[in-house]
Amino acid sequence: MTPEPTLERALSSIDVRPGRAWQRTLSEGERLPLSHGTAALVYVRRGELTGRAPERPACTVDAPSGAAAAIEGERTLLAGDAFVSLGCHALTLTSQSGAEVTVVPLEVTPNADTRALPPVVFVSGFAHAEPAAASLAAHLGIPAPGAPSDREGDETICKLMVMTVLLSALRAWASTERASAWPPQSDDPFLSRVVAAVSADPGHEWTIDQLAALGAMSRSVFAARFRRVFGSSPASYVTEVRMRRAKELLEAGTPVSQTSRALGYASDEGFRRAFRRHAGVAPSEWRAGRRELAV
Structure with a gap:
């Protein structure tokens, strides 16, 4: 290559x-x-x-x-x-x-x-x-x-x-x-527009229809093209962006509740469940681990 x-x-x-x-x-x-x-x-x-x-x-x-x-x-x-x-x-x-x-x-x-x-x-x-x-x-x-x-x-x-x-x-x-860059890179300007929008506002309640509209494609064509280029579904990508942003906020000392609201979650418990599925531990445990590592 x-x-x-x-x-x-x-x-x-x-x-x-x-x-x-x-x-x-x-x-x-x-x-x-x-x-x-x-x-x-x-x-x-x-x-x-x-x-x-x-x-x-x-x-x-x-x-x-x-x-x-x-x-x-x-x-x-x-x-x-x-x-x-x-x-x-x-x-x-x-x-x-x-x-x-x-x-x-x-x-x-x-x-x-x-x-x-x-x-x-x-x-x-x-x-x-x-x-x-x-x-x-x-x-x-x-x-x-x-x-x-x-x-x-x-x-x-x-x-x-x-x-x-x-x-x-x-x-x-x-x-x-x-391949290892983040956010994912694409030569497709329409997909790049979608990636940039989600990265700029991860707390927005993105739907597949909204993302497809940003990419100027039908819902089915957009979903298939997104998965082919980035190797994940649009919904999974949105979650990944939110979790990366959550880690940045938590490491900077932002409270769990404030982080949850900033990322558009309806409840703190919903955010905790999503974070645990992603990181394997609760947000507070993850932040404590990062502090111990820093020390």
Whole structure:
């Protein structure tokens, strides 16, 4: 699949300059911190390494197949896997059982296009997909940051490996960017008009007839086309928009009753039932969980 134009520009214009690679051995439970503004490529030579995706969804890529997906939460890398952070967020990688890694500091020149890229990329199976680069990476780097090295060609190898990882990962990310966007995107201007209207006013009591009229279609044609393009019924989409907005309001501290009214529910109990079906817990429980996570 061809990447979206913005991502295609980013991939062709991304300016990444690798620094001197260095090796590190992590003991059980030891952490590898990456501060905000510190972009880096980390290659796992042995053991395992776990990282948590930042607030903005990260990208996970299976290098052999090219499959990619957005993820939230933790992801564990094994020997032969790679990790790239563009330095947008501070994060910590932790090894529960110990690991040997190669770390390549990166200098990334930001521009308008690179901001469309995922801030963190987890690449599984890199050694299988790129055996030559992985073989070089296994022996790449000096024992500690800043240590002298007489090896020539390290910078060239780093550059090659970094760009191989980044471009393969980001191209895979680009192919999924459109599918994972919210609100859903469509080339159909009539369906786009419907999506925009619901997103702008989720508390309105939308009916299938109203939505079909917005899309300038008959009721039956609209319902069939909407399901074919977005993979859900119009009613399910309206509910999804309301639940996403409900989470935003609840996380911002809006009371349950006020949230219920803002989203057009006739009663608080009706809102609670709808929210529980969507999230698996009551609104108050969901908000409490988010607060605990934030703490």
